Amino acid sequence: MKSNLKHQSNDPNCKGVEILSIGSELLLGNIVNTNAQWISEELSTLGLNHFRQSTIGDNSERIIKLIKEISLRSNLLITTGGLGPTPDDLTTEAIAKTFNASLSEREYLWDQIKTKLSISGSSFNRSSLKKQCFFPKDAQIINNPRGTAPGMIWEPIKGFTILTFPGVPSEMKEMWKETAVDYIRNKFSDGSIFLSNTLKFSGIGESTISEKIDNLLKLKNPTVAPYANLGEVKLRITARAKNELEARNIINPVKEKLKKEFSKFIFGENNESLSSVLIKELIQREESLVFAESCSGGLLSSSITAIPGSSQVFKGSIISYSNELKQSLLNIPENLIKKFGAVSEEVAETMAINAKEKLNSDWSIAISGIAGPSGGNKEKPVGLVYISIAGPNDHITNIKKMFSSTRNRLEIQRLSVNVCLNNLRLILLSKSK
Amino acid sequence: MKSNLKHQSNDPNCKGVEILSIGSELLLGNIVNTNAQWISEELSTLGLNHFRQSTIGDNSERIIKLIKEISLRSNLLITTGGLGPTPDDLTTEAIAKTFNASLSEREYLWDQIKTKLSISGSSFNRSSLKKQCFFPKDAQIINNPRGTAPGMIWEPIKGFTILTFPGVPSEMKEMWKETAVDYIRNKFSDGSIFLSNTLKFSGIGESTISEKIDNLLKLKNPTVAPYANLGEVKLRITARAKNELEARNIINPVKEKLKKEFSKFIFGENNESLSSVLIKELIQREESLVFAESCSGGLLSSSITAIPGSSQVFKGSIISYSNELKQSLLNIPENLIKKFGAVSEEVAETMAINAKEKLNSDWSIAISGIAGPSGGNKEKPVGLVYISIAGPNDHITNIKKMFSSTRNRLEIQRLSVNVCLNNLRLILLSKSK
Numbered sequence: 002m003k004s005n006l007k008h009q010s011n012d013p014n015c016k017g018v019e020i021l022s023i024g025s026e027l028l029l030g031n032i033v034n035t036n037a038q039w040i041s042e043e044l045s046t047l048g049l050n051h052f053r054q055s056t057i058g059d060n061s062e063r064i065i066k067l068i069k070e071i072s073l074r075s076n077l078l079i080t081t082g083g084l085g086p087t088p089d090d091l092t093t094e095a096i097a098k099t100f101n102a103s104l105s106e107r108e109y110l111w112d113q114i115k116t117k118l119s120i121s122g123s124s125f126n127r128s129s130l131k132k133q134c135f136f137p138k139d140a141q142i143i144n145n146p147r148g149t150a151p152g153m154i155w156e157p158i159k160g161f162t163i164l165t166f167p168g169v170p171s172e173m174k175e176m177w178k179e180t181a182v183d184y185i186r187n188k189f190s191d192g193s194i195f196l197s198n199t200l201k202f203s204g205i206g207e208s209t210i211s212e213k214i215d216n217l218l219k220l221k222n223p224t225v226a227p228y229a230n231l232g233e234v235k236l237r238i239t240a241r242a243k244n245e246l247e248a249r250n251i252i253n254p255v256k257e258k259l260k261k262e263f264s265k266f267i268f269g270e271n272n273e274s275l276s277s278v279l280i281k282e283l284i285q286r287e288e289s290l291v292f293a294e295s296c297s298g299g300l301l302s303s304s305i306t307a308i309p310g311s312s313q314v315f316k317g318s319i320i321s322y323s324n325e326l327k328q329s330l331l332n333i334p335e336n337l338i339k340k341f342g343a344v345s346e347e348v349a350e351t352m353a354i355n356a357k358e359k360l361n362s363d364w365s366i367a368i369s370g371i372a373g374p375s376g377g378n379k380e381k382p383v384g385l386v387y388i389s390i391a392g393p394n395d396h397i398t399n400i401k402k403m404f405s406s407t408r409n410r411l412e413i414q415r416l417s418v419n420v421c422l423n424n425l426r427l428i429l430l431s432k433s434k
Numbered sequence: 435m436k437s438n439l440k441h442q443s444n445d446p447n448c449k450g451v452e453i454l455s456i457g458s459e460l461l462l463g464n465i466v467n468t469n470a471q472w473i474s475e476e477l478s479t480l481g482l483n484h485f486r487q488s489t490i491g492d493n494s495e496r497i498i499k500l501i502k503e504i505s506l507r508s509n510l511l512i513t514t515g516g517l518g519p520t521p522d523d524l525t526t527e528a529i530a531k532t533f534n535a536s537l538s539e540r541e542y543l544w545d546q547i548k549t550k551l552s553i554s555g556s557s558f559n560r561s562s563l564k565k566q567c568f569f570p571k572d573a574q575i576i577n578n579p580r581g582t583a584p585g586m587i588w589e590p591i592k593g594f595t596i597l598t599f600p601g602v603p604s605e606m607k608e609m610w611k612e613t614a615v616d617y618i619r620n621k622f623s624d625g626s627i628f629l630s631n632t633l634k635f636s637g638i639g640e641s642t643i644s645e646k647i648d649n650l651l652k653l654k655n656p657t658v659a660p661y662a663n664l665g666e667v668k669l670r671i672t673a674r675a676k677n678e679l680e681a682r683n684i685i686n687p688v689k690e691k692l693k694k695e696f697s698k699f700i701f702g703e704n705n706e707s708l709s710s711v712l713i714k715e716l717i718q719r720e721e722s723l724v725f726a727e728s729c730s731g732g733l734l735s736s737s738i739t740a741i742p743g744s745s746q747v748f749k750g751s752i753i754s755y756s757n758e759l760k761q762s763l764l765n766i767p768e769n770l771i772k773k774f775g776a777v778s779e780e781v782a783e784t785m786a787i788n789a790k791e792k793l794n795s796d797w798s799i800a801i802s803g804i805a806g807p808s809g810g811n812k813e814k815p816v817g818l819v820y821i822s823i824a825g826p827n828d829h830i831t832n833i834k835k836m837f838s839s840t841r842n843r844l845e846i847q848r849l850s851v852n853v854c855l856n857n858l859r860l861i862l863l864s865k866s867k
Contacts, residue, residue, distance in 0.1 A: 026661055028484050030475025031670065035466055037489070042463030051461050052496060056470070056487035063485060087644040087660060088651055117840070129645050147840045169662070171845070228464050292753075298739025299732035302753045306731025307844055309807050317759040320725075320735045320751040322744075326793060330750070330763075360759060374742050411740055 016076040016160075017050035018189075021067065023082035023092050024168055025058040036081045036170055043177065045226075047185060048195035048241055049077070059083060064095040072099070072161045077189060079181075082168035084150040086129040092165055093153070097137050100157035104135035107142065114149045143180045148172040154184060162188070193241050196248035200259055202234040203275060203423040205266045210234055213262065223251050231412060232419035233275075268426055275422035276308050282429050283314040288363035288393075290425075292318035293331055293356035295343065296370040296386060301418045316362055321352070331355045344369050346387050346399050353389035353397070364392045366421045370402075372413045384408055386417045390425055398428055449509045450483035451622075454500065456515035456525050457601055458491040469514045469603055476610065480619060481628035481674060482510070492516060497528040505532070505594045510622055512614075515601035517583040519562040525598055526586070530570050533590035537568035540575065547582045576613045581605040587617060595621070626674050629681035633692055635667040636708060636856040638699045643667055646695065656684050664845060665852035666708075701859055708855040709741050715862050716747040721796035721826075723858075725751035726764055726789035728776065729803040729819060734851045749795055754785070764788045777802050779820050779832050786822035786830070797825045799854045803835075805846045817841060819850045823858055829865075833857060 020037050027034055037054050044051045053075075057067050064083075071078050083092030097104050111134045118130075133150045136142065143152035145167065152165040164181055166173040186194075202210060207229040211218060214236075217225045223240040238255050242248035260267060269278045283290055292301050302318040305311050321327040324343055328335055332355050333348060341347040352367035370386030377383035384404035391397055402420055404413050453470050460467055470487050477484045486508075490500050497516075504511050516525030530537050544567045551563075566583045569575065576585035578600065585598040597614055599606040635643060640662035644651060647669075650658045656673040671688050675681035693700060702711045716723055725734050735751040738744050754760040757776055761768055765788050766781060774780040785800035803819030810816035817837035824830055835853055837846050 025659060027471075028474055028487070029478045029659075029670075029672075030471050030473070031661060033466060033468055033471040038460075038463050038466040040463070041461055045462045052491060052493075053500070054461070054489035058485060060485075067486070085662075086641045088648065089659065117838070129641050171664075171842075226462060226464060294732075294735075297736075298744075298748075299727075299735025299737075299751060299753070300739075302727075302732025302755075303730075303736050303847075304732075306733070306753075306755065306805075307847070309843055311731075312755055312809075315731075315755055317755040317763070318732060318751075318753040319763070320732070320739075320753065322735075322739065322751075323749040326750040330752070330793070359763075361762070372739075376745075410742055414736075414740070 016074060017052045018044055018077040018079065019071050019075045020054040021071065021078060021080045022056040023064060023080055027056050028058045036168065036173055039174065040079055046195055046197045046239060049189060059089040059091055061091050061095045064091060065099045068096060068099045072158065076160050078163045080163065081166045081173055084133065084152065084165060084167045086133060093136060096163060102137040102157060105138055106134050107136060110134040110151060117149055143176050145172055145176055146179060147175050152176055193243060194245065194248060195239055195241055196245060196252065197237050197239045198252050198256060199235050199237045199271050200256065200267050201269045201273060202263065202266045203232065203268050203419060205234065207234045217255060223255055225255065232416045265427060265430060268423065275419060275426065276304050279422055279426050280305065280308050280311050280314055286434050288314065289316050290314050291316050291356050291360035291362040291365045293352040293365065293367040294318055294320045295322060295368060296372045297368045297414050297417050298322060300414050301366065301368060301421055304418050316360055319356060342381065344371055344381055344385060344387060346401065349387035349389040350397060350399055353391040357391045364425065366390050366425060368417055368421060370417060372410045374410060384413055388421055390428060392428065398424060400424055449507060450485045451477055451510040451512065452504050452508045453487040454504065454511060454513045455489040456497060456513055460489050461491045469601065469606055472607065473512055478628060480623060481626050482622055492522040492524055494524050494528045497524060498532045501529060501532045505591065509593050511596045513596065514599045514606055517566065517585065517598060517600045519566060526569060529596060535570040535590060538571055539567050540569060543567040543584060550582055576609050578605055578609055579612060580608050585609055626676055627678065627681060628672060628674055629678060629685065630670055630672040631685050631689060632668050632670045632704050633689065633700050634702045634706060635696060635699045636665065636701050636852060638667065640667045650688060656688055658688060665849050698860060698863060701856065708852060708859065709737050712855055712859050713741055713744050713747055719867050722749050723747050724749050724789050724793035724795040724798045726785040726798065726800040727751055727753045728755060728801060729805045730801045730847050730850050731755060733847045734799065734801060734854055737851050749793055752789060775814065777804055777814055777818060777820060779834065782820035782822040783830060783832055786824040790824045797858065799823050799858060801850055801854060803850060805843045807843060817846055821854055823861060825861065831857060831861060
């Protein structure tokens with residue numbers, strides 16, 4: 002009770018956090034604001050009150066007016082965008098002007114930028130980057146390990162702190178993880194910690210999960226929140242507690258309940274992906290993997306090779322996009338393609354068997370389908386995909402998928418890849434060594 | 435009061451449009467706000483001044499406070515979210531309260547909702563939907579052809595109009611196209627249109643471009659704005675004019691100037707990508723393409739097969755991730771790998787030549803490199819990539835790239851793919867048929 006009362010009055014969090022996304026490209030609709038979503042998720046994990054987000058263009062006057070407003074109602078402001086070298090990049094300057102502060106150069110930053118450029122072998126005129134070294138005198142710098150534009154942590158007036166980040170998502174995220182998250186946790190946490198554990202699901206939809214755990218979604222501590230992506234659902238369990246042990250004790254009963262209820266639909270936790278889970282399992286079994294891809298056109302291979310260490314189990318693939326290469330590289334008989342069509346269970350199965358043998362692997366997956374937008378007909382419409390998985394002891398699993406007509410080419414390719422990875426995962430589970 | 439609410443001038447656009455996204459799921463980071471991006475693009479096409487966007491949670495007090503603020507600085511507000519049947523859906527109620535208006539039932543809407551439900555066979559409790567029939571008396575209804583929640587067009591005070599939409603993107607978009615766009619065009623357009631033309635660059639950085647066209651970036655009509663992605667820069671030229679012809683006449687001189695200045699760095703316009711431009715060129719030349727990928731692990735193939743129609747020129751690839759498959763599938767001599775290493779100009783070149791021959795293609799590209807995070811050493815560090823392009827008449831181009839140590843695995847893979855595509859594009863340009 003005490004903390005509740007405190008929270009509404011003296012607690013530094015009572016005003017809450019705001020996110021300000023700066024960039025005319027957002028107002029013109031050129032890009033989707035994924036930064037705001039990512040930061041929101043992070044703030045939510047940190048347990049901070051976050052009531053409002055704003056987006057504004059590259060206009061100094063409007064940025065100044067908005068930051069003034071925010072400084073009156075919030076105690077922490079996270080900005081993204083406008084830290085680059087172009088005349089459009091106005092964030093640091095505008096923030097300084099808002100509070101009548103001047104900017105001064107940090108010479109060591111200029112040395113750092115020059116070093117970064119010489120390593121990358123960039124040959125362009127460096128003078129435009131110089132503005133990235135100017136900050137208010139008492140601002141703390143947020144190092145940017147992936148780019149030239151640093152951010153800052155600045156408290157221009159008592160009780161109001163601003164953190165600035167570049168708009169490039171990979172740079173912003175790295176800076177957040179390396180510097181910002183600890184700073185925010187230390188300065189704005191009320192002593193309790195927030196711990197999250199995310200369970201990841203495949204082969205089941207968000208609404209099916211939500212319906213089954215209606216009661217869990219209403220919990221206050223831990224909270225359970227669903228997030229849906231293409232072909233994947235996440236449930237995040239977040240506990241507020243005095244320490245990590247207490248938090249784990251709050252999370253674990255809910256986690257165990259979910260694991261019992263959904264068992265094999267859960268493929269992993271936190272940063273795991275279908276690819277990483279599969280690679281881990283194959284490494285343990287000392288079994289290798291190859292692919293024969295047609296309609297997925299390399300996406301299955303690249304989803305595996307995106308994972309560090311994949312070379313321990315993944316040997317390679319044949320992308321037989323043309324029927325000619327299906328014949329010459331995978332020895333698919335011409336008459337099999339003529340009789341059943343390249344998009345058929347028969348051809349997919351032969352692709353899987355032959356790839357496994359020719360590429361000398363324990364497991365192989367073959368995909369043949371119609372990703373569209375053209376190439377479909379009434380019998381074999383866009384969205385029809387055949388998948389075949391071949392494994393040790395003449396194991397064969399054949400899967401036929403018919404994706405909805407509302408799915409576009411890329412979605413059909415991505416969903417097909419998910420089905421491949423998830424099904425091999427389930428087969429390995431059923432054949433545990 | 436009335437005069438206070440009057441606009442600063444007679445131009446109805448002087449205050450501009452705002453977008454307000456309502457929903458706690460946005461503040462929690464559960465979903466990305468694609469609605470704001472979509473509406474922004476629409477507003478931009480309509481040529482309306484759009485200076486600011488906000489996001490707020492499902493909290494009546496905060497919604498009311500924010501809408502009051504917006505009503506003082508804008509003349510058109512577009513809201514999304516909060517029109518559903520749950521207790522969390524507060525938008526219509528909150529808007530009415532903001533302007534001290536009451537809500538009354540539109541009986542015909544209730545009949546419509548009941549009809550919609552009986553058609554879809556939905557079995558859930560209908561009483562909760564009743565609130566979707568309540569609107570301020572003088573509000574005009576926006577029909578929702580894809581769902582049960584209608585929106586409204588309401589001018590609660592002179593010079594300030596609110597349009598409400600559900601948060602479900604497909605419903606919002608359909609309602610926008612069917613009702614809102616005409617209303618907005620008629621009521622808020624000053625007769626001018628906005629037309630944009632985007633030029634896309636590869637092989638040159640954003641800051642280098644910006645420095646060279648400092649004067650163009652300051653133009654008022656057309657405006658020129660740079661956007662940077664990994665390995666790609668876009669310049670968007672936007673003209674405001676009375677009609678399309680006039681807009682093109684404003685854009686074209688700037689576009690020609692840019693084309694002259696940057697010539698081969700510009701690979702395409704608007705929705706074109708390096709992949710789509712390359713495919714188009716190869717289709718025209720009736721030449722085919724294959725890949726031999728090692729460190730890019732399928733990403734080069736999938737970037738080509740992401741494009742509809744790529745099967746006209748792309749035959750397939752060999753992903754020879756292991757040295758064993760480099761030997762067995764691409765006939766790379768074992769002693770070549772021993773002598774120079776798998777990551778070497780010699781091996782990349784042999785991969786390209788052999789893939790071209792074995793996969794029977796006009797062009798082939800081979801990549802071998804170290805994407806990291808491990809596998810590098812002092813002589814061959816992470817980020818070192820060899821690319822070889824083989825073509826008709828024994829054409830060979832060898833490229834060595836050393837990507838910055840700040841780049842992660844995925845970025846090295848993606849940048850390598852960009853270098854491949856852009857270099858083949860440049861080779862084709864120099865060998866125009």
